[in-house]
Amino acid sequence: MAITNEADIIQLVRKDSWMMDLLQTAQSLQLPDWWICAGFVRSKLWDVIHGYNERTPLPDIDLIYFDPTLIDEAVEKELENRLKLTHPHIPWSIKNEARMHSVNNLPPYISSVDAISKFPETATTLGLKLDEHNQIILAAPCGIYDVIHLELKPTAFFSATSERMAIYEKRLISKNWQAKWPLIR
Template sequence: MIHNEEDVIRLVSEDEWMMDILRRTQSLNLPDWWVCAGFVRSKIWDVLHEFDERTPLPDIDVIYFDPSNVDEETEKNYENLLKMSQPTIPWSVKNQARMHAVNNDRPYLSSTEAIAKFPETATALGVKLEYGKVVLTAAHGIEDVVNFHIKPTPYFSETVERMKYYHQRVSKKNWKSIWNKVELLQME
């Protein structure tokens, strides 16, 4: 079972495929890097649903924070390096120092701030390696993800426009069709 953040760290640490992803990402020496979102959430849900096989991911979200170089082409170069190291992985690399402009927001201060502003609390998760050990960031805790609750982060709850995007995204993702215990919480 998964009861706390240490359990999530253990799950990732014991998964050789995930550790390989983390080592490949770490080899880029990106500032303030994380592998996040579905990479972590799907692992937790797969384990809690007792799946024998990993649910395929549409992408592996790698983020970093480098305000000194916000050129999108740099992200593509990092993505290509990862693709060369492991071409079967659907890599996606984004510098969070430029994503505030894409999201019509004030500049982010770090990758962890950006993760906190992901649409769902259950997806606002990231992992990375520090000194050979897995580190987890969970801006809104892990309670929602381990209880299969889908709800917006406080950031997405702030405006009608963001909530509209949130609802469209959750509908499109249709997570319940994969993980039948998932429950979309209605927000008041």
Template sequence: MLKTEQDVIDLIAEDDRMMEMLRAAKKLDLPDWWICAGFVRAKIWDTLHHFEKRTETPDVDVIYFDPAQVDERTEKDLEEKLNRMLPGVPWSVKNEARMHMVNDIEPYESSVDAISKFPETATALGVKLDDEENVVLTAPCGLEDVLNLEVKPTPFFTGTEARAAIYEERIGKKDWKSIWPKITVHHIW
């Protein structure tokens, strides 16, 4: 059973497909890079649901932080590079140094700061490889909720009514309970 950060790291390290994607992203040599969100959450929830087949995610989110280059075209070029390395993967690359403008909020300080402001705690997760190709995990809102199969808003999304509405709308659209029936979804209102 998954109980600790090391359990999650080991789970990902033992998944050949996830490691292949992590190695591809690492080859881009991006500053402060991570593969985050559903890439990590789905693996944890699939394991806790004892699924034999991987739940495919609509995208594989690669994020990085480079304030010196905030042109969206760069992100598309990076997606094309990843597609040449690993075709068929739904790559999505975003420079978090630019995304505050898209989200109309204060600038992020780093990729981990951006991850901490994702809508759900169970999604506020990222993994990458260090120089020795060991899996590194970040969970700025902790692992407790994702490991307990709970969907809750991050503190950032309980801060205003507008953000709470975004969280509630996402929960409805994602309909994760239809895929992972053991999860508990917590609503703000």
């Protein structure tokens, strides 16, 4: 299937029972401003574009939310433990973006999508969630062009300083995505 727009991405996810199950599981937590993001979305797209029949294993499933009223990291760990009861083989990584700016030594984020926009690569700035009618919502604050054209570029946030660009470049080396998806540029 060719992926040319956001509707194509939503259709791919809707047809993927594993992804839909994880989205419904995340939705069941009723977290404010929640999204499953980053590799969960990007890897699916790159697998499809590469014609892979098997899902590329993910090191984790990033579930983020934004709750400035309760920023204790212990809450995130308790949420991860709750999800591990229903999906013990899923490597959940839950983060409250209302506190992550302090971990990353950055100005406060204003929402989860604001935090997503500040991820290192444009191809990773993607999030999915379900609305109250179980319709899929896609957040793509840097657009989808780079991810569907297999282009790795730093976000504007990361290209703004040499320190962040160094982090971006180290990340490209450590992730070694071209070994899994050789068509990436």
